[in-house]
Amino acid sequence: MCALFKNKYHIGSIRCRGYDYSSAGRYFVTICTKNKIPFFGNIINGTIVLSAIGKIANDEWLKTPEIRKDMNIILDEFVVMPDHFHAIIIIGENRYNQCKRNYNDAQCRDAMHRVSTASASASASASASASTPTSASVNKNSFVPQSKNLASIIRGFKSAVTIRARIMDPGFAWQSKYYDHIIRTQIELIRIRNYIINNPSKWGKI
Numbered sequence: 001m002c003a004l005f006k007n008k009y010h011i012g013s014i015r016c017r018g019y020d021y022s023s024a025g026r027y028f029v030t031i032c033t034k035n036k037i038p039f040f041g042n043i044i045n046g047t048i049v050l051s052a053i054g055k056i057a058n059d060e061w062l063k064t065p066e067i068r069k070d071m072n073i074i075l076d077e078f079v080v081m082p083d084h085f086h087a088i089i090i091i092g093e094n095r096y097n098q099c100k101r102n103y104n105d106a107q108c109r110d111a112m113h114r115v116s117t118a119s120a121s122a123s124a125s126a127s128a129s130a131s132t133p134t135s136a137s138v139n140k141n142s143f144v145p146q147s148k149n150l151a152s153i154i155r156g157f158k159s160a161v162t163i164r165a166r167i168m169d170p171g172f173a174w175q176s177k178y179y180d181h182i183i184r185t186q187i188e189l190i191r192i193r194n195y196i197i198n199n200p201s202k203w204g205k206i
Contacts, residue, residue, distance in 0.1 A: 021180075023091070024093045024094075024097055025182060026090050026189060027091070028086070029088075029181075031157075033172075037171075039169065040057055046201035054080050060161050064156075064157060070148075071092070071148060077192075081203070082203075150180060
C-alpha cells in the first residue's frame with residue numbers, strides 16, 4: 001500500500017507500483033504550484049479567500065465530471081489552498097476499466113484503443129510547460145488507454161487552469177509532479193475528508 005500523507009501534504013515518489021490508475025476507486029490527490037507560489041489566494045481567519053486564478057482552479061475542477069462523462073467521475077471533498085490543491089476524486093465503473101476485465105470482447109478492444117484528442121491542440125503548449133507526465137502516464141498499460149486514467153484527469157485539469165491563468169499572470173506554473181493516495185477503506189475516506197475540510201484552518205500550523 002502506498003504511504004499516506006503523514007499529516008502533511010508532500011510531493012515525492014508518488015505512484016503505487018503496478019497499480020492500474022484507470023481502476024474504479026477513490027483517490028486523494030495533491031497538486032502544488034511551482035516553487036509554492038501562492039497564486040490561488042490567501043488564508044484569512046482560517047478561511048481561503050480565492051484570487052482570480054484560485055477561482056479558475058476551483059471552476060476547472062468542478063467541470064471534470066462533465067468533461068469526462070465516459071469515466072463516470074464523482075468529485076468528493078476538495079479545497080483550493082494558496083499554493084496547492086487537495087481533492088478526493090472517485091473514478092466509477094466505466095466501459096474502459098470494465099473492458100480490461102473483459103478484454104476478449106471485440107467492442108471493448110476498439111474502445112480501449114481509441115485515444116481522445118479533444119482539446120489536445122488547444123492545450124498542447126500549456127501541457128508541455130505546465131506539467132510533466134507522471135510515471136503513471138508514462139508506464140504504458142496495453143489494456144487501458146492512457147487518456148482514461150487518473151494521470152490524464154490531473155494532466156487535463158492542470159493544462160486547463162494554466163491556459164486561463166497565464167492570461168492573467170504569464171508566470172503561473174504547477175509543480176511537474178503530483179501526489180496521490182489510493183483510498184481503500186471508509187476510515188481512510190473519513191480521515192482524509194476531515195484533513196481537506198480542516199486544511200484552511202490549520203494553515204501555517206502544520
